[in-house]
Amino acid sequence: MSERKAVILVSGGLDSATVLAMARDAGFACHALSFRYGQRHEAEILAARRVAAAQSVVRHVVTDIDLRAFGGSALTSDIAVPKGRSMQAIGEGIPVTYVPARNTIFLAFALAFAESIRAADIFIGVNAVDYSGYPDCRPDYIAAFERLANLATKAGVEGSAKFSIHTPLITMTKAEIIRTGQTLGVDYALTLSCYDPGADGLACGACDACTLRRKGFAEAGLRDPARYRETVSP
Amino acid sequence: MSERKAVILVSGGLDSATVLAMARDAGFACHALSFRYGQRHEAEILAARRVAAAQSVVRHVVTDIDLRAFGGSALTSDIAVPKGRSMQAIGEGIPVTYVPARNTIFLAFALAFAESIRAADIFIGVNAVDYSGYPDCRPDYIAAFERLANLATKAGVEGSAKFSIHTPLITMTKAEIIRTGQTLGVDYALTLSCYDPGADGLACGACDACTLRRKGFAEAGLRDPARYRETVSP
Secondary structure (H helix, E strand, C coil), X not given: CCCCEEEEECCCXXXXXXXXXXXXXXXXXXXXXXXXXXXXCCHHHHHHHHHHHHCCCCEEEEEECCCCCCCCCCCCCCCCCCECCCXXXXXXXXXXXXXCCHHHHHHHHHHHHHHHCCCCEEECCCCCCCCCCCHHHCHHHHHHHHHHHHHHCHHHHHCCCCCEEECCCCCCCHHHHHXXXXXXXXXXXXXXXXXXXXXXXXXXXXXXXXXXXXHHHHHHCCCCCCCECHHHCC | CCCCEEEEECCCXXXXXXXXXXXXXXXXXXXXXXXXXXXXXXXXXXXXXHHHHHCCCCXXXXXXXXXXXXXXXXXXXXXXXXXXXXXXXXHCCCCCCCCCCHHHHHHHHHHHHHHHHCCCEEECCCCCCCCCCCHHHCHXXXXXXXXXXXXXXXXXXXXXXXXEEECCXXXXXXXXXXXXXXXXXXXXXXXXXXXXXXXXXXXXXXXXXXXXXXHHHHHHCCCCCCCECHHHCC
16 A cells, blocks of 8 residues: 655644644645744644644654744744734734744745655645734745745656645634544644743633634634633633 | 845855855845755855855854755765766756755745845855756746745735845856856855865865866866865866
8 A cells, every 4th residue: 555645744733733633534644844943932842742643643853943043023032922912903914923934944844854755745734714914824825835846846847746735724714623623533632822831831821822722612612621821711 | 325135045155155245246235144954064164154254244144954854865864975977967867966945945044034134135046057957946946936935924915025036146157157256356265165075174076066166167267276185186
């Protein structure tokens, strides 16, 4: 039986945990890729390791990149992560948690990984509904990267692979994502969505990512198994 | 006087040293970017530092990335670097020194750097004449990346910057590149082109990069100031 390999970008959040389950369900042999990139917390990497292990990936590569050298984002510098914003505020403009060219860097590494293992399929959990403010989460951007991938590589140019960037969540609401993962057996207790977790690894419950997650579980009619700090617990 | 900033990818080789001089000559305030990426030698980084310092860049960022985790190239693994190949052999096919998605990764970081410092111009010393075998050195690829850059970024989407990927060497022969650099005062003694330098930092003189360099100086009618290992010196 020949297995099709895929590279899955796994952040440790609920979106990428769901994408990984969807890629497995589609029959891919899954190779997970995560980045340690000057987040202010190691908790994300621990969550990524839990998620990848729980879903029995073939291999999980965690690679270090230094985005702090460039600055320019609340996720990689000392800019404060916004808290307690309304859904309307979250939906407007490009947030300070935007990291310049982050998905381009992530997809570039995923492409290198994919070509090295002779995989042609890359999965990324971008979402254009809740994260409409991030330019590198939109369908146009993904299509442009897919085109680039096939011009950039030996495999693409020689025709031995036609790279596809899979974004199965791109038009789903958070509640739909959660219900899909639930059906596929994803254990969301292992995931961490928070932009600003404590040293104890607990989610803040108030940043945009926590707000979207909590709303998603509420709309899906499911209990959120995340552990939040006491002061903000529901 | 408002200065336009640019990000220049500087490898320590003669091509990128020339590109840096051309960007300076065009009036840009130059920010150099280099990568420590699991080359088998540190000599490249030392050359990049010499080149950047000699040309008085505003800032030189050297960032670590780990391409060894993926393998797949003579430059990042134990595959032997080919030596003594003819110009015809160098021109054919995609060489084992091809690193999967390397320029995509380099340009993605350059884009992050550029957006962070509010620069819209990125310079890279790719060449489609001598390096026709590398898919990510071709004009089609560069045009696709430029398009991506403007979809990928806050600056591109909001219209505060229109990113340009400058490839001033792309159609030049090595001799033309050397003559251009000579006119602009580039000190090629500071550069290192070799794919396989010794622990002493001396160039091998026989890999494809050394072969192209030596031929370029010969055709330009200039003396190559590189220090080669005794056994292969001209």
